[in-house]
Amino acid sequence: MEVVEPVEPQSLKKLSFKSLKRALDLFSPTHGQLAPPDPESKKIRVNYKVNAEYGGIKGATDQPSRQTSSATPDTQQAGPSNALALPGPGGSKDPQKGGSQNALVVGPSMPSTAPNDHGFPSKSTAIISASGSSERNFSTSALMERMPSKWPRPVWHAPWKNYRVISGHLGWVRSIAVDPSNTWFCTGSADRTIKIWDLASGVLKLTLTGHIEQVRGLAISNRHTYMFSAGDDKQVKCWDLEQNKVIRSYHGHLSGVYCLALHPTIDVLLTGGRDSVCRVWDIRSKMQVHALSGHDNTVCSVFTRPTDPQVVTGSHDSTIKMWDLRYGKTMLTLTNHKKSVRAMAPHPKEQSFASASADNVKKFNLPKGEFVHNMLSQQKTIINAMAVNEDGVMVTGGDNGSMWFWDWKSGHNFQQAQTIVQPGSLDSEAGIYALTYDVTGSRLISCEADKTIKVWKEDENATPETHPLNFRPPKDIRRF
Secondary structure, eight states: OOOOOOOOOOOHHHHHHHHHHHHHHHHGGGTTOOOOOOHHHHHHHHHHHHHHHOGGGGGGGSSHHHHHHHOOHHHHTOOOOOOEEOOSGGGOSOHHHHTTOOEEOOOTTSOOOOBOTTSSBOOOOOOOOOOOTTSOOOHHHHHSOOOOOOSOOOOOOOOEEEEEEEEOOSSOEEEEEEOTTSSEEEEEETTSEEEEEETTTOOEEEEEEOOSSOEEEEEEOSSSSEEEEEETTSOEEEEETTTTEEEEEEOOOSSOEEEEEEOSSSSEEEEEETTSEEEEEETTTOOEEEEEEOOSSOEEEEEEOSSSSOEEEEETTSOEEEEETTTTEEEEEEOOOSSOOOEEEEOSSSSEEEEEOSSOEEEEETTTOOEEEEOSSOOOSOEEEEEEOTTSEEEEEETTSEEEEEETTTOOEEEEEEOOOOTTSOGGGOOEEEEEEOTTSSEEEEEETTSEEEEEEEOTTOOTTTSOOOOOOOGGGOOO
């Protein structure tokens, strides 16, 4: 009787490695080798395709050797095209006899619609031979029509240029709002003042004092002669612009207030702050209607809409929440971002909005909050502000002074501008804190860390010829 040797106790890790090695030894000799083609199925496929699609050009195979020999090595290495592999002469069933000389070449009369490496249609011809059994049969992939990219082509936009620099604040300029009449705009600063400027000339009209910390949020009502401001001093103030003084204060925030928005149709004010709550205020009675709580960190961006979801908030907890204003409850939470959502911008015409964080700029549909797509480039900086105009030009402003312009429809980044600090400032003070378009969407105003306000407009002399559109559709979107 044979003596059974005792089994040596082995750890789970060692057994796993043994199993992996066994699997590798088993499959590695054939790894990378394709299964041999089946001549019968290949013949059926080719005959079917020839009869269905290439019946009219079968005469092109009368002189295959001359066409093949005239083809240079360059054409043999061209990208995928509609070339057809056929069996050997006389309909031979043996692929070896046909050699590599029998191929149907698609000539200039049938340009290939296949995109090349750059994503554009290629008109080159390619020869795909019906070679021996060791090679894979590419005839079906060659015959299959390559779909052009479905990604929308961007609209051409003129590049934007800075034409005015306004200085006057003594601290970082943190917030901005444009009057609905489009004659003046106001800015809030770390110097604790709110300044009102003439939009056409850039001249200072008025300075309002009252906050005891930097002014982080501003909004101007289009229904009343009121302006609203919020700051790091936990205060939310309502200013009467006929008397130029504070007529109401809204108390309740437990820490600094970072963002502020006015509801477009009802007399409701929304403020978000470091206490992780977005508070809803009745403008007239100064009462807090709701405390929209649910975020785990600072609420740093908010916008409102006339229809549900009427309130959308972004937070440092990297989520976006949509709120039911009637009940003060969360309707939906979007967790697409990985970093703080410091800026959001609704499109003025479409039912959609964009949100920006350090990882990406993303586009969402409303009201359901479906994710549409990422913008096609990454700014690779903290994005503090963004704005969109009716022409579909979106702009994002970064902490490093970069200002990127995007085509809304396609997500193509068509311009990358870098703000220049005013003389006497440090290079590190090239930061953009707030952005807004005027009412017409033809002027862009940026608030910056070098204590200036810069006004931008489109370059009138630019044309699609002087500034061509350098667009490549994303590779991973293309499909057969």
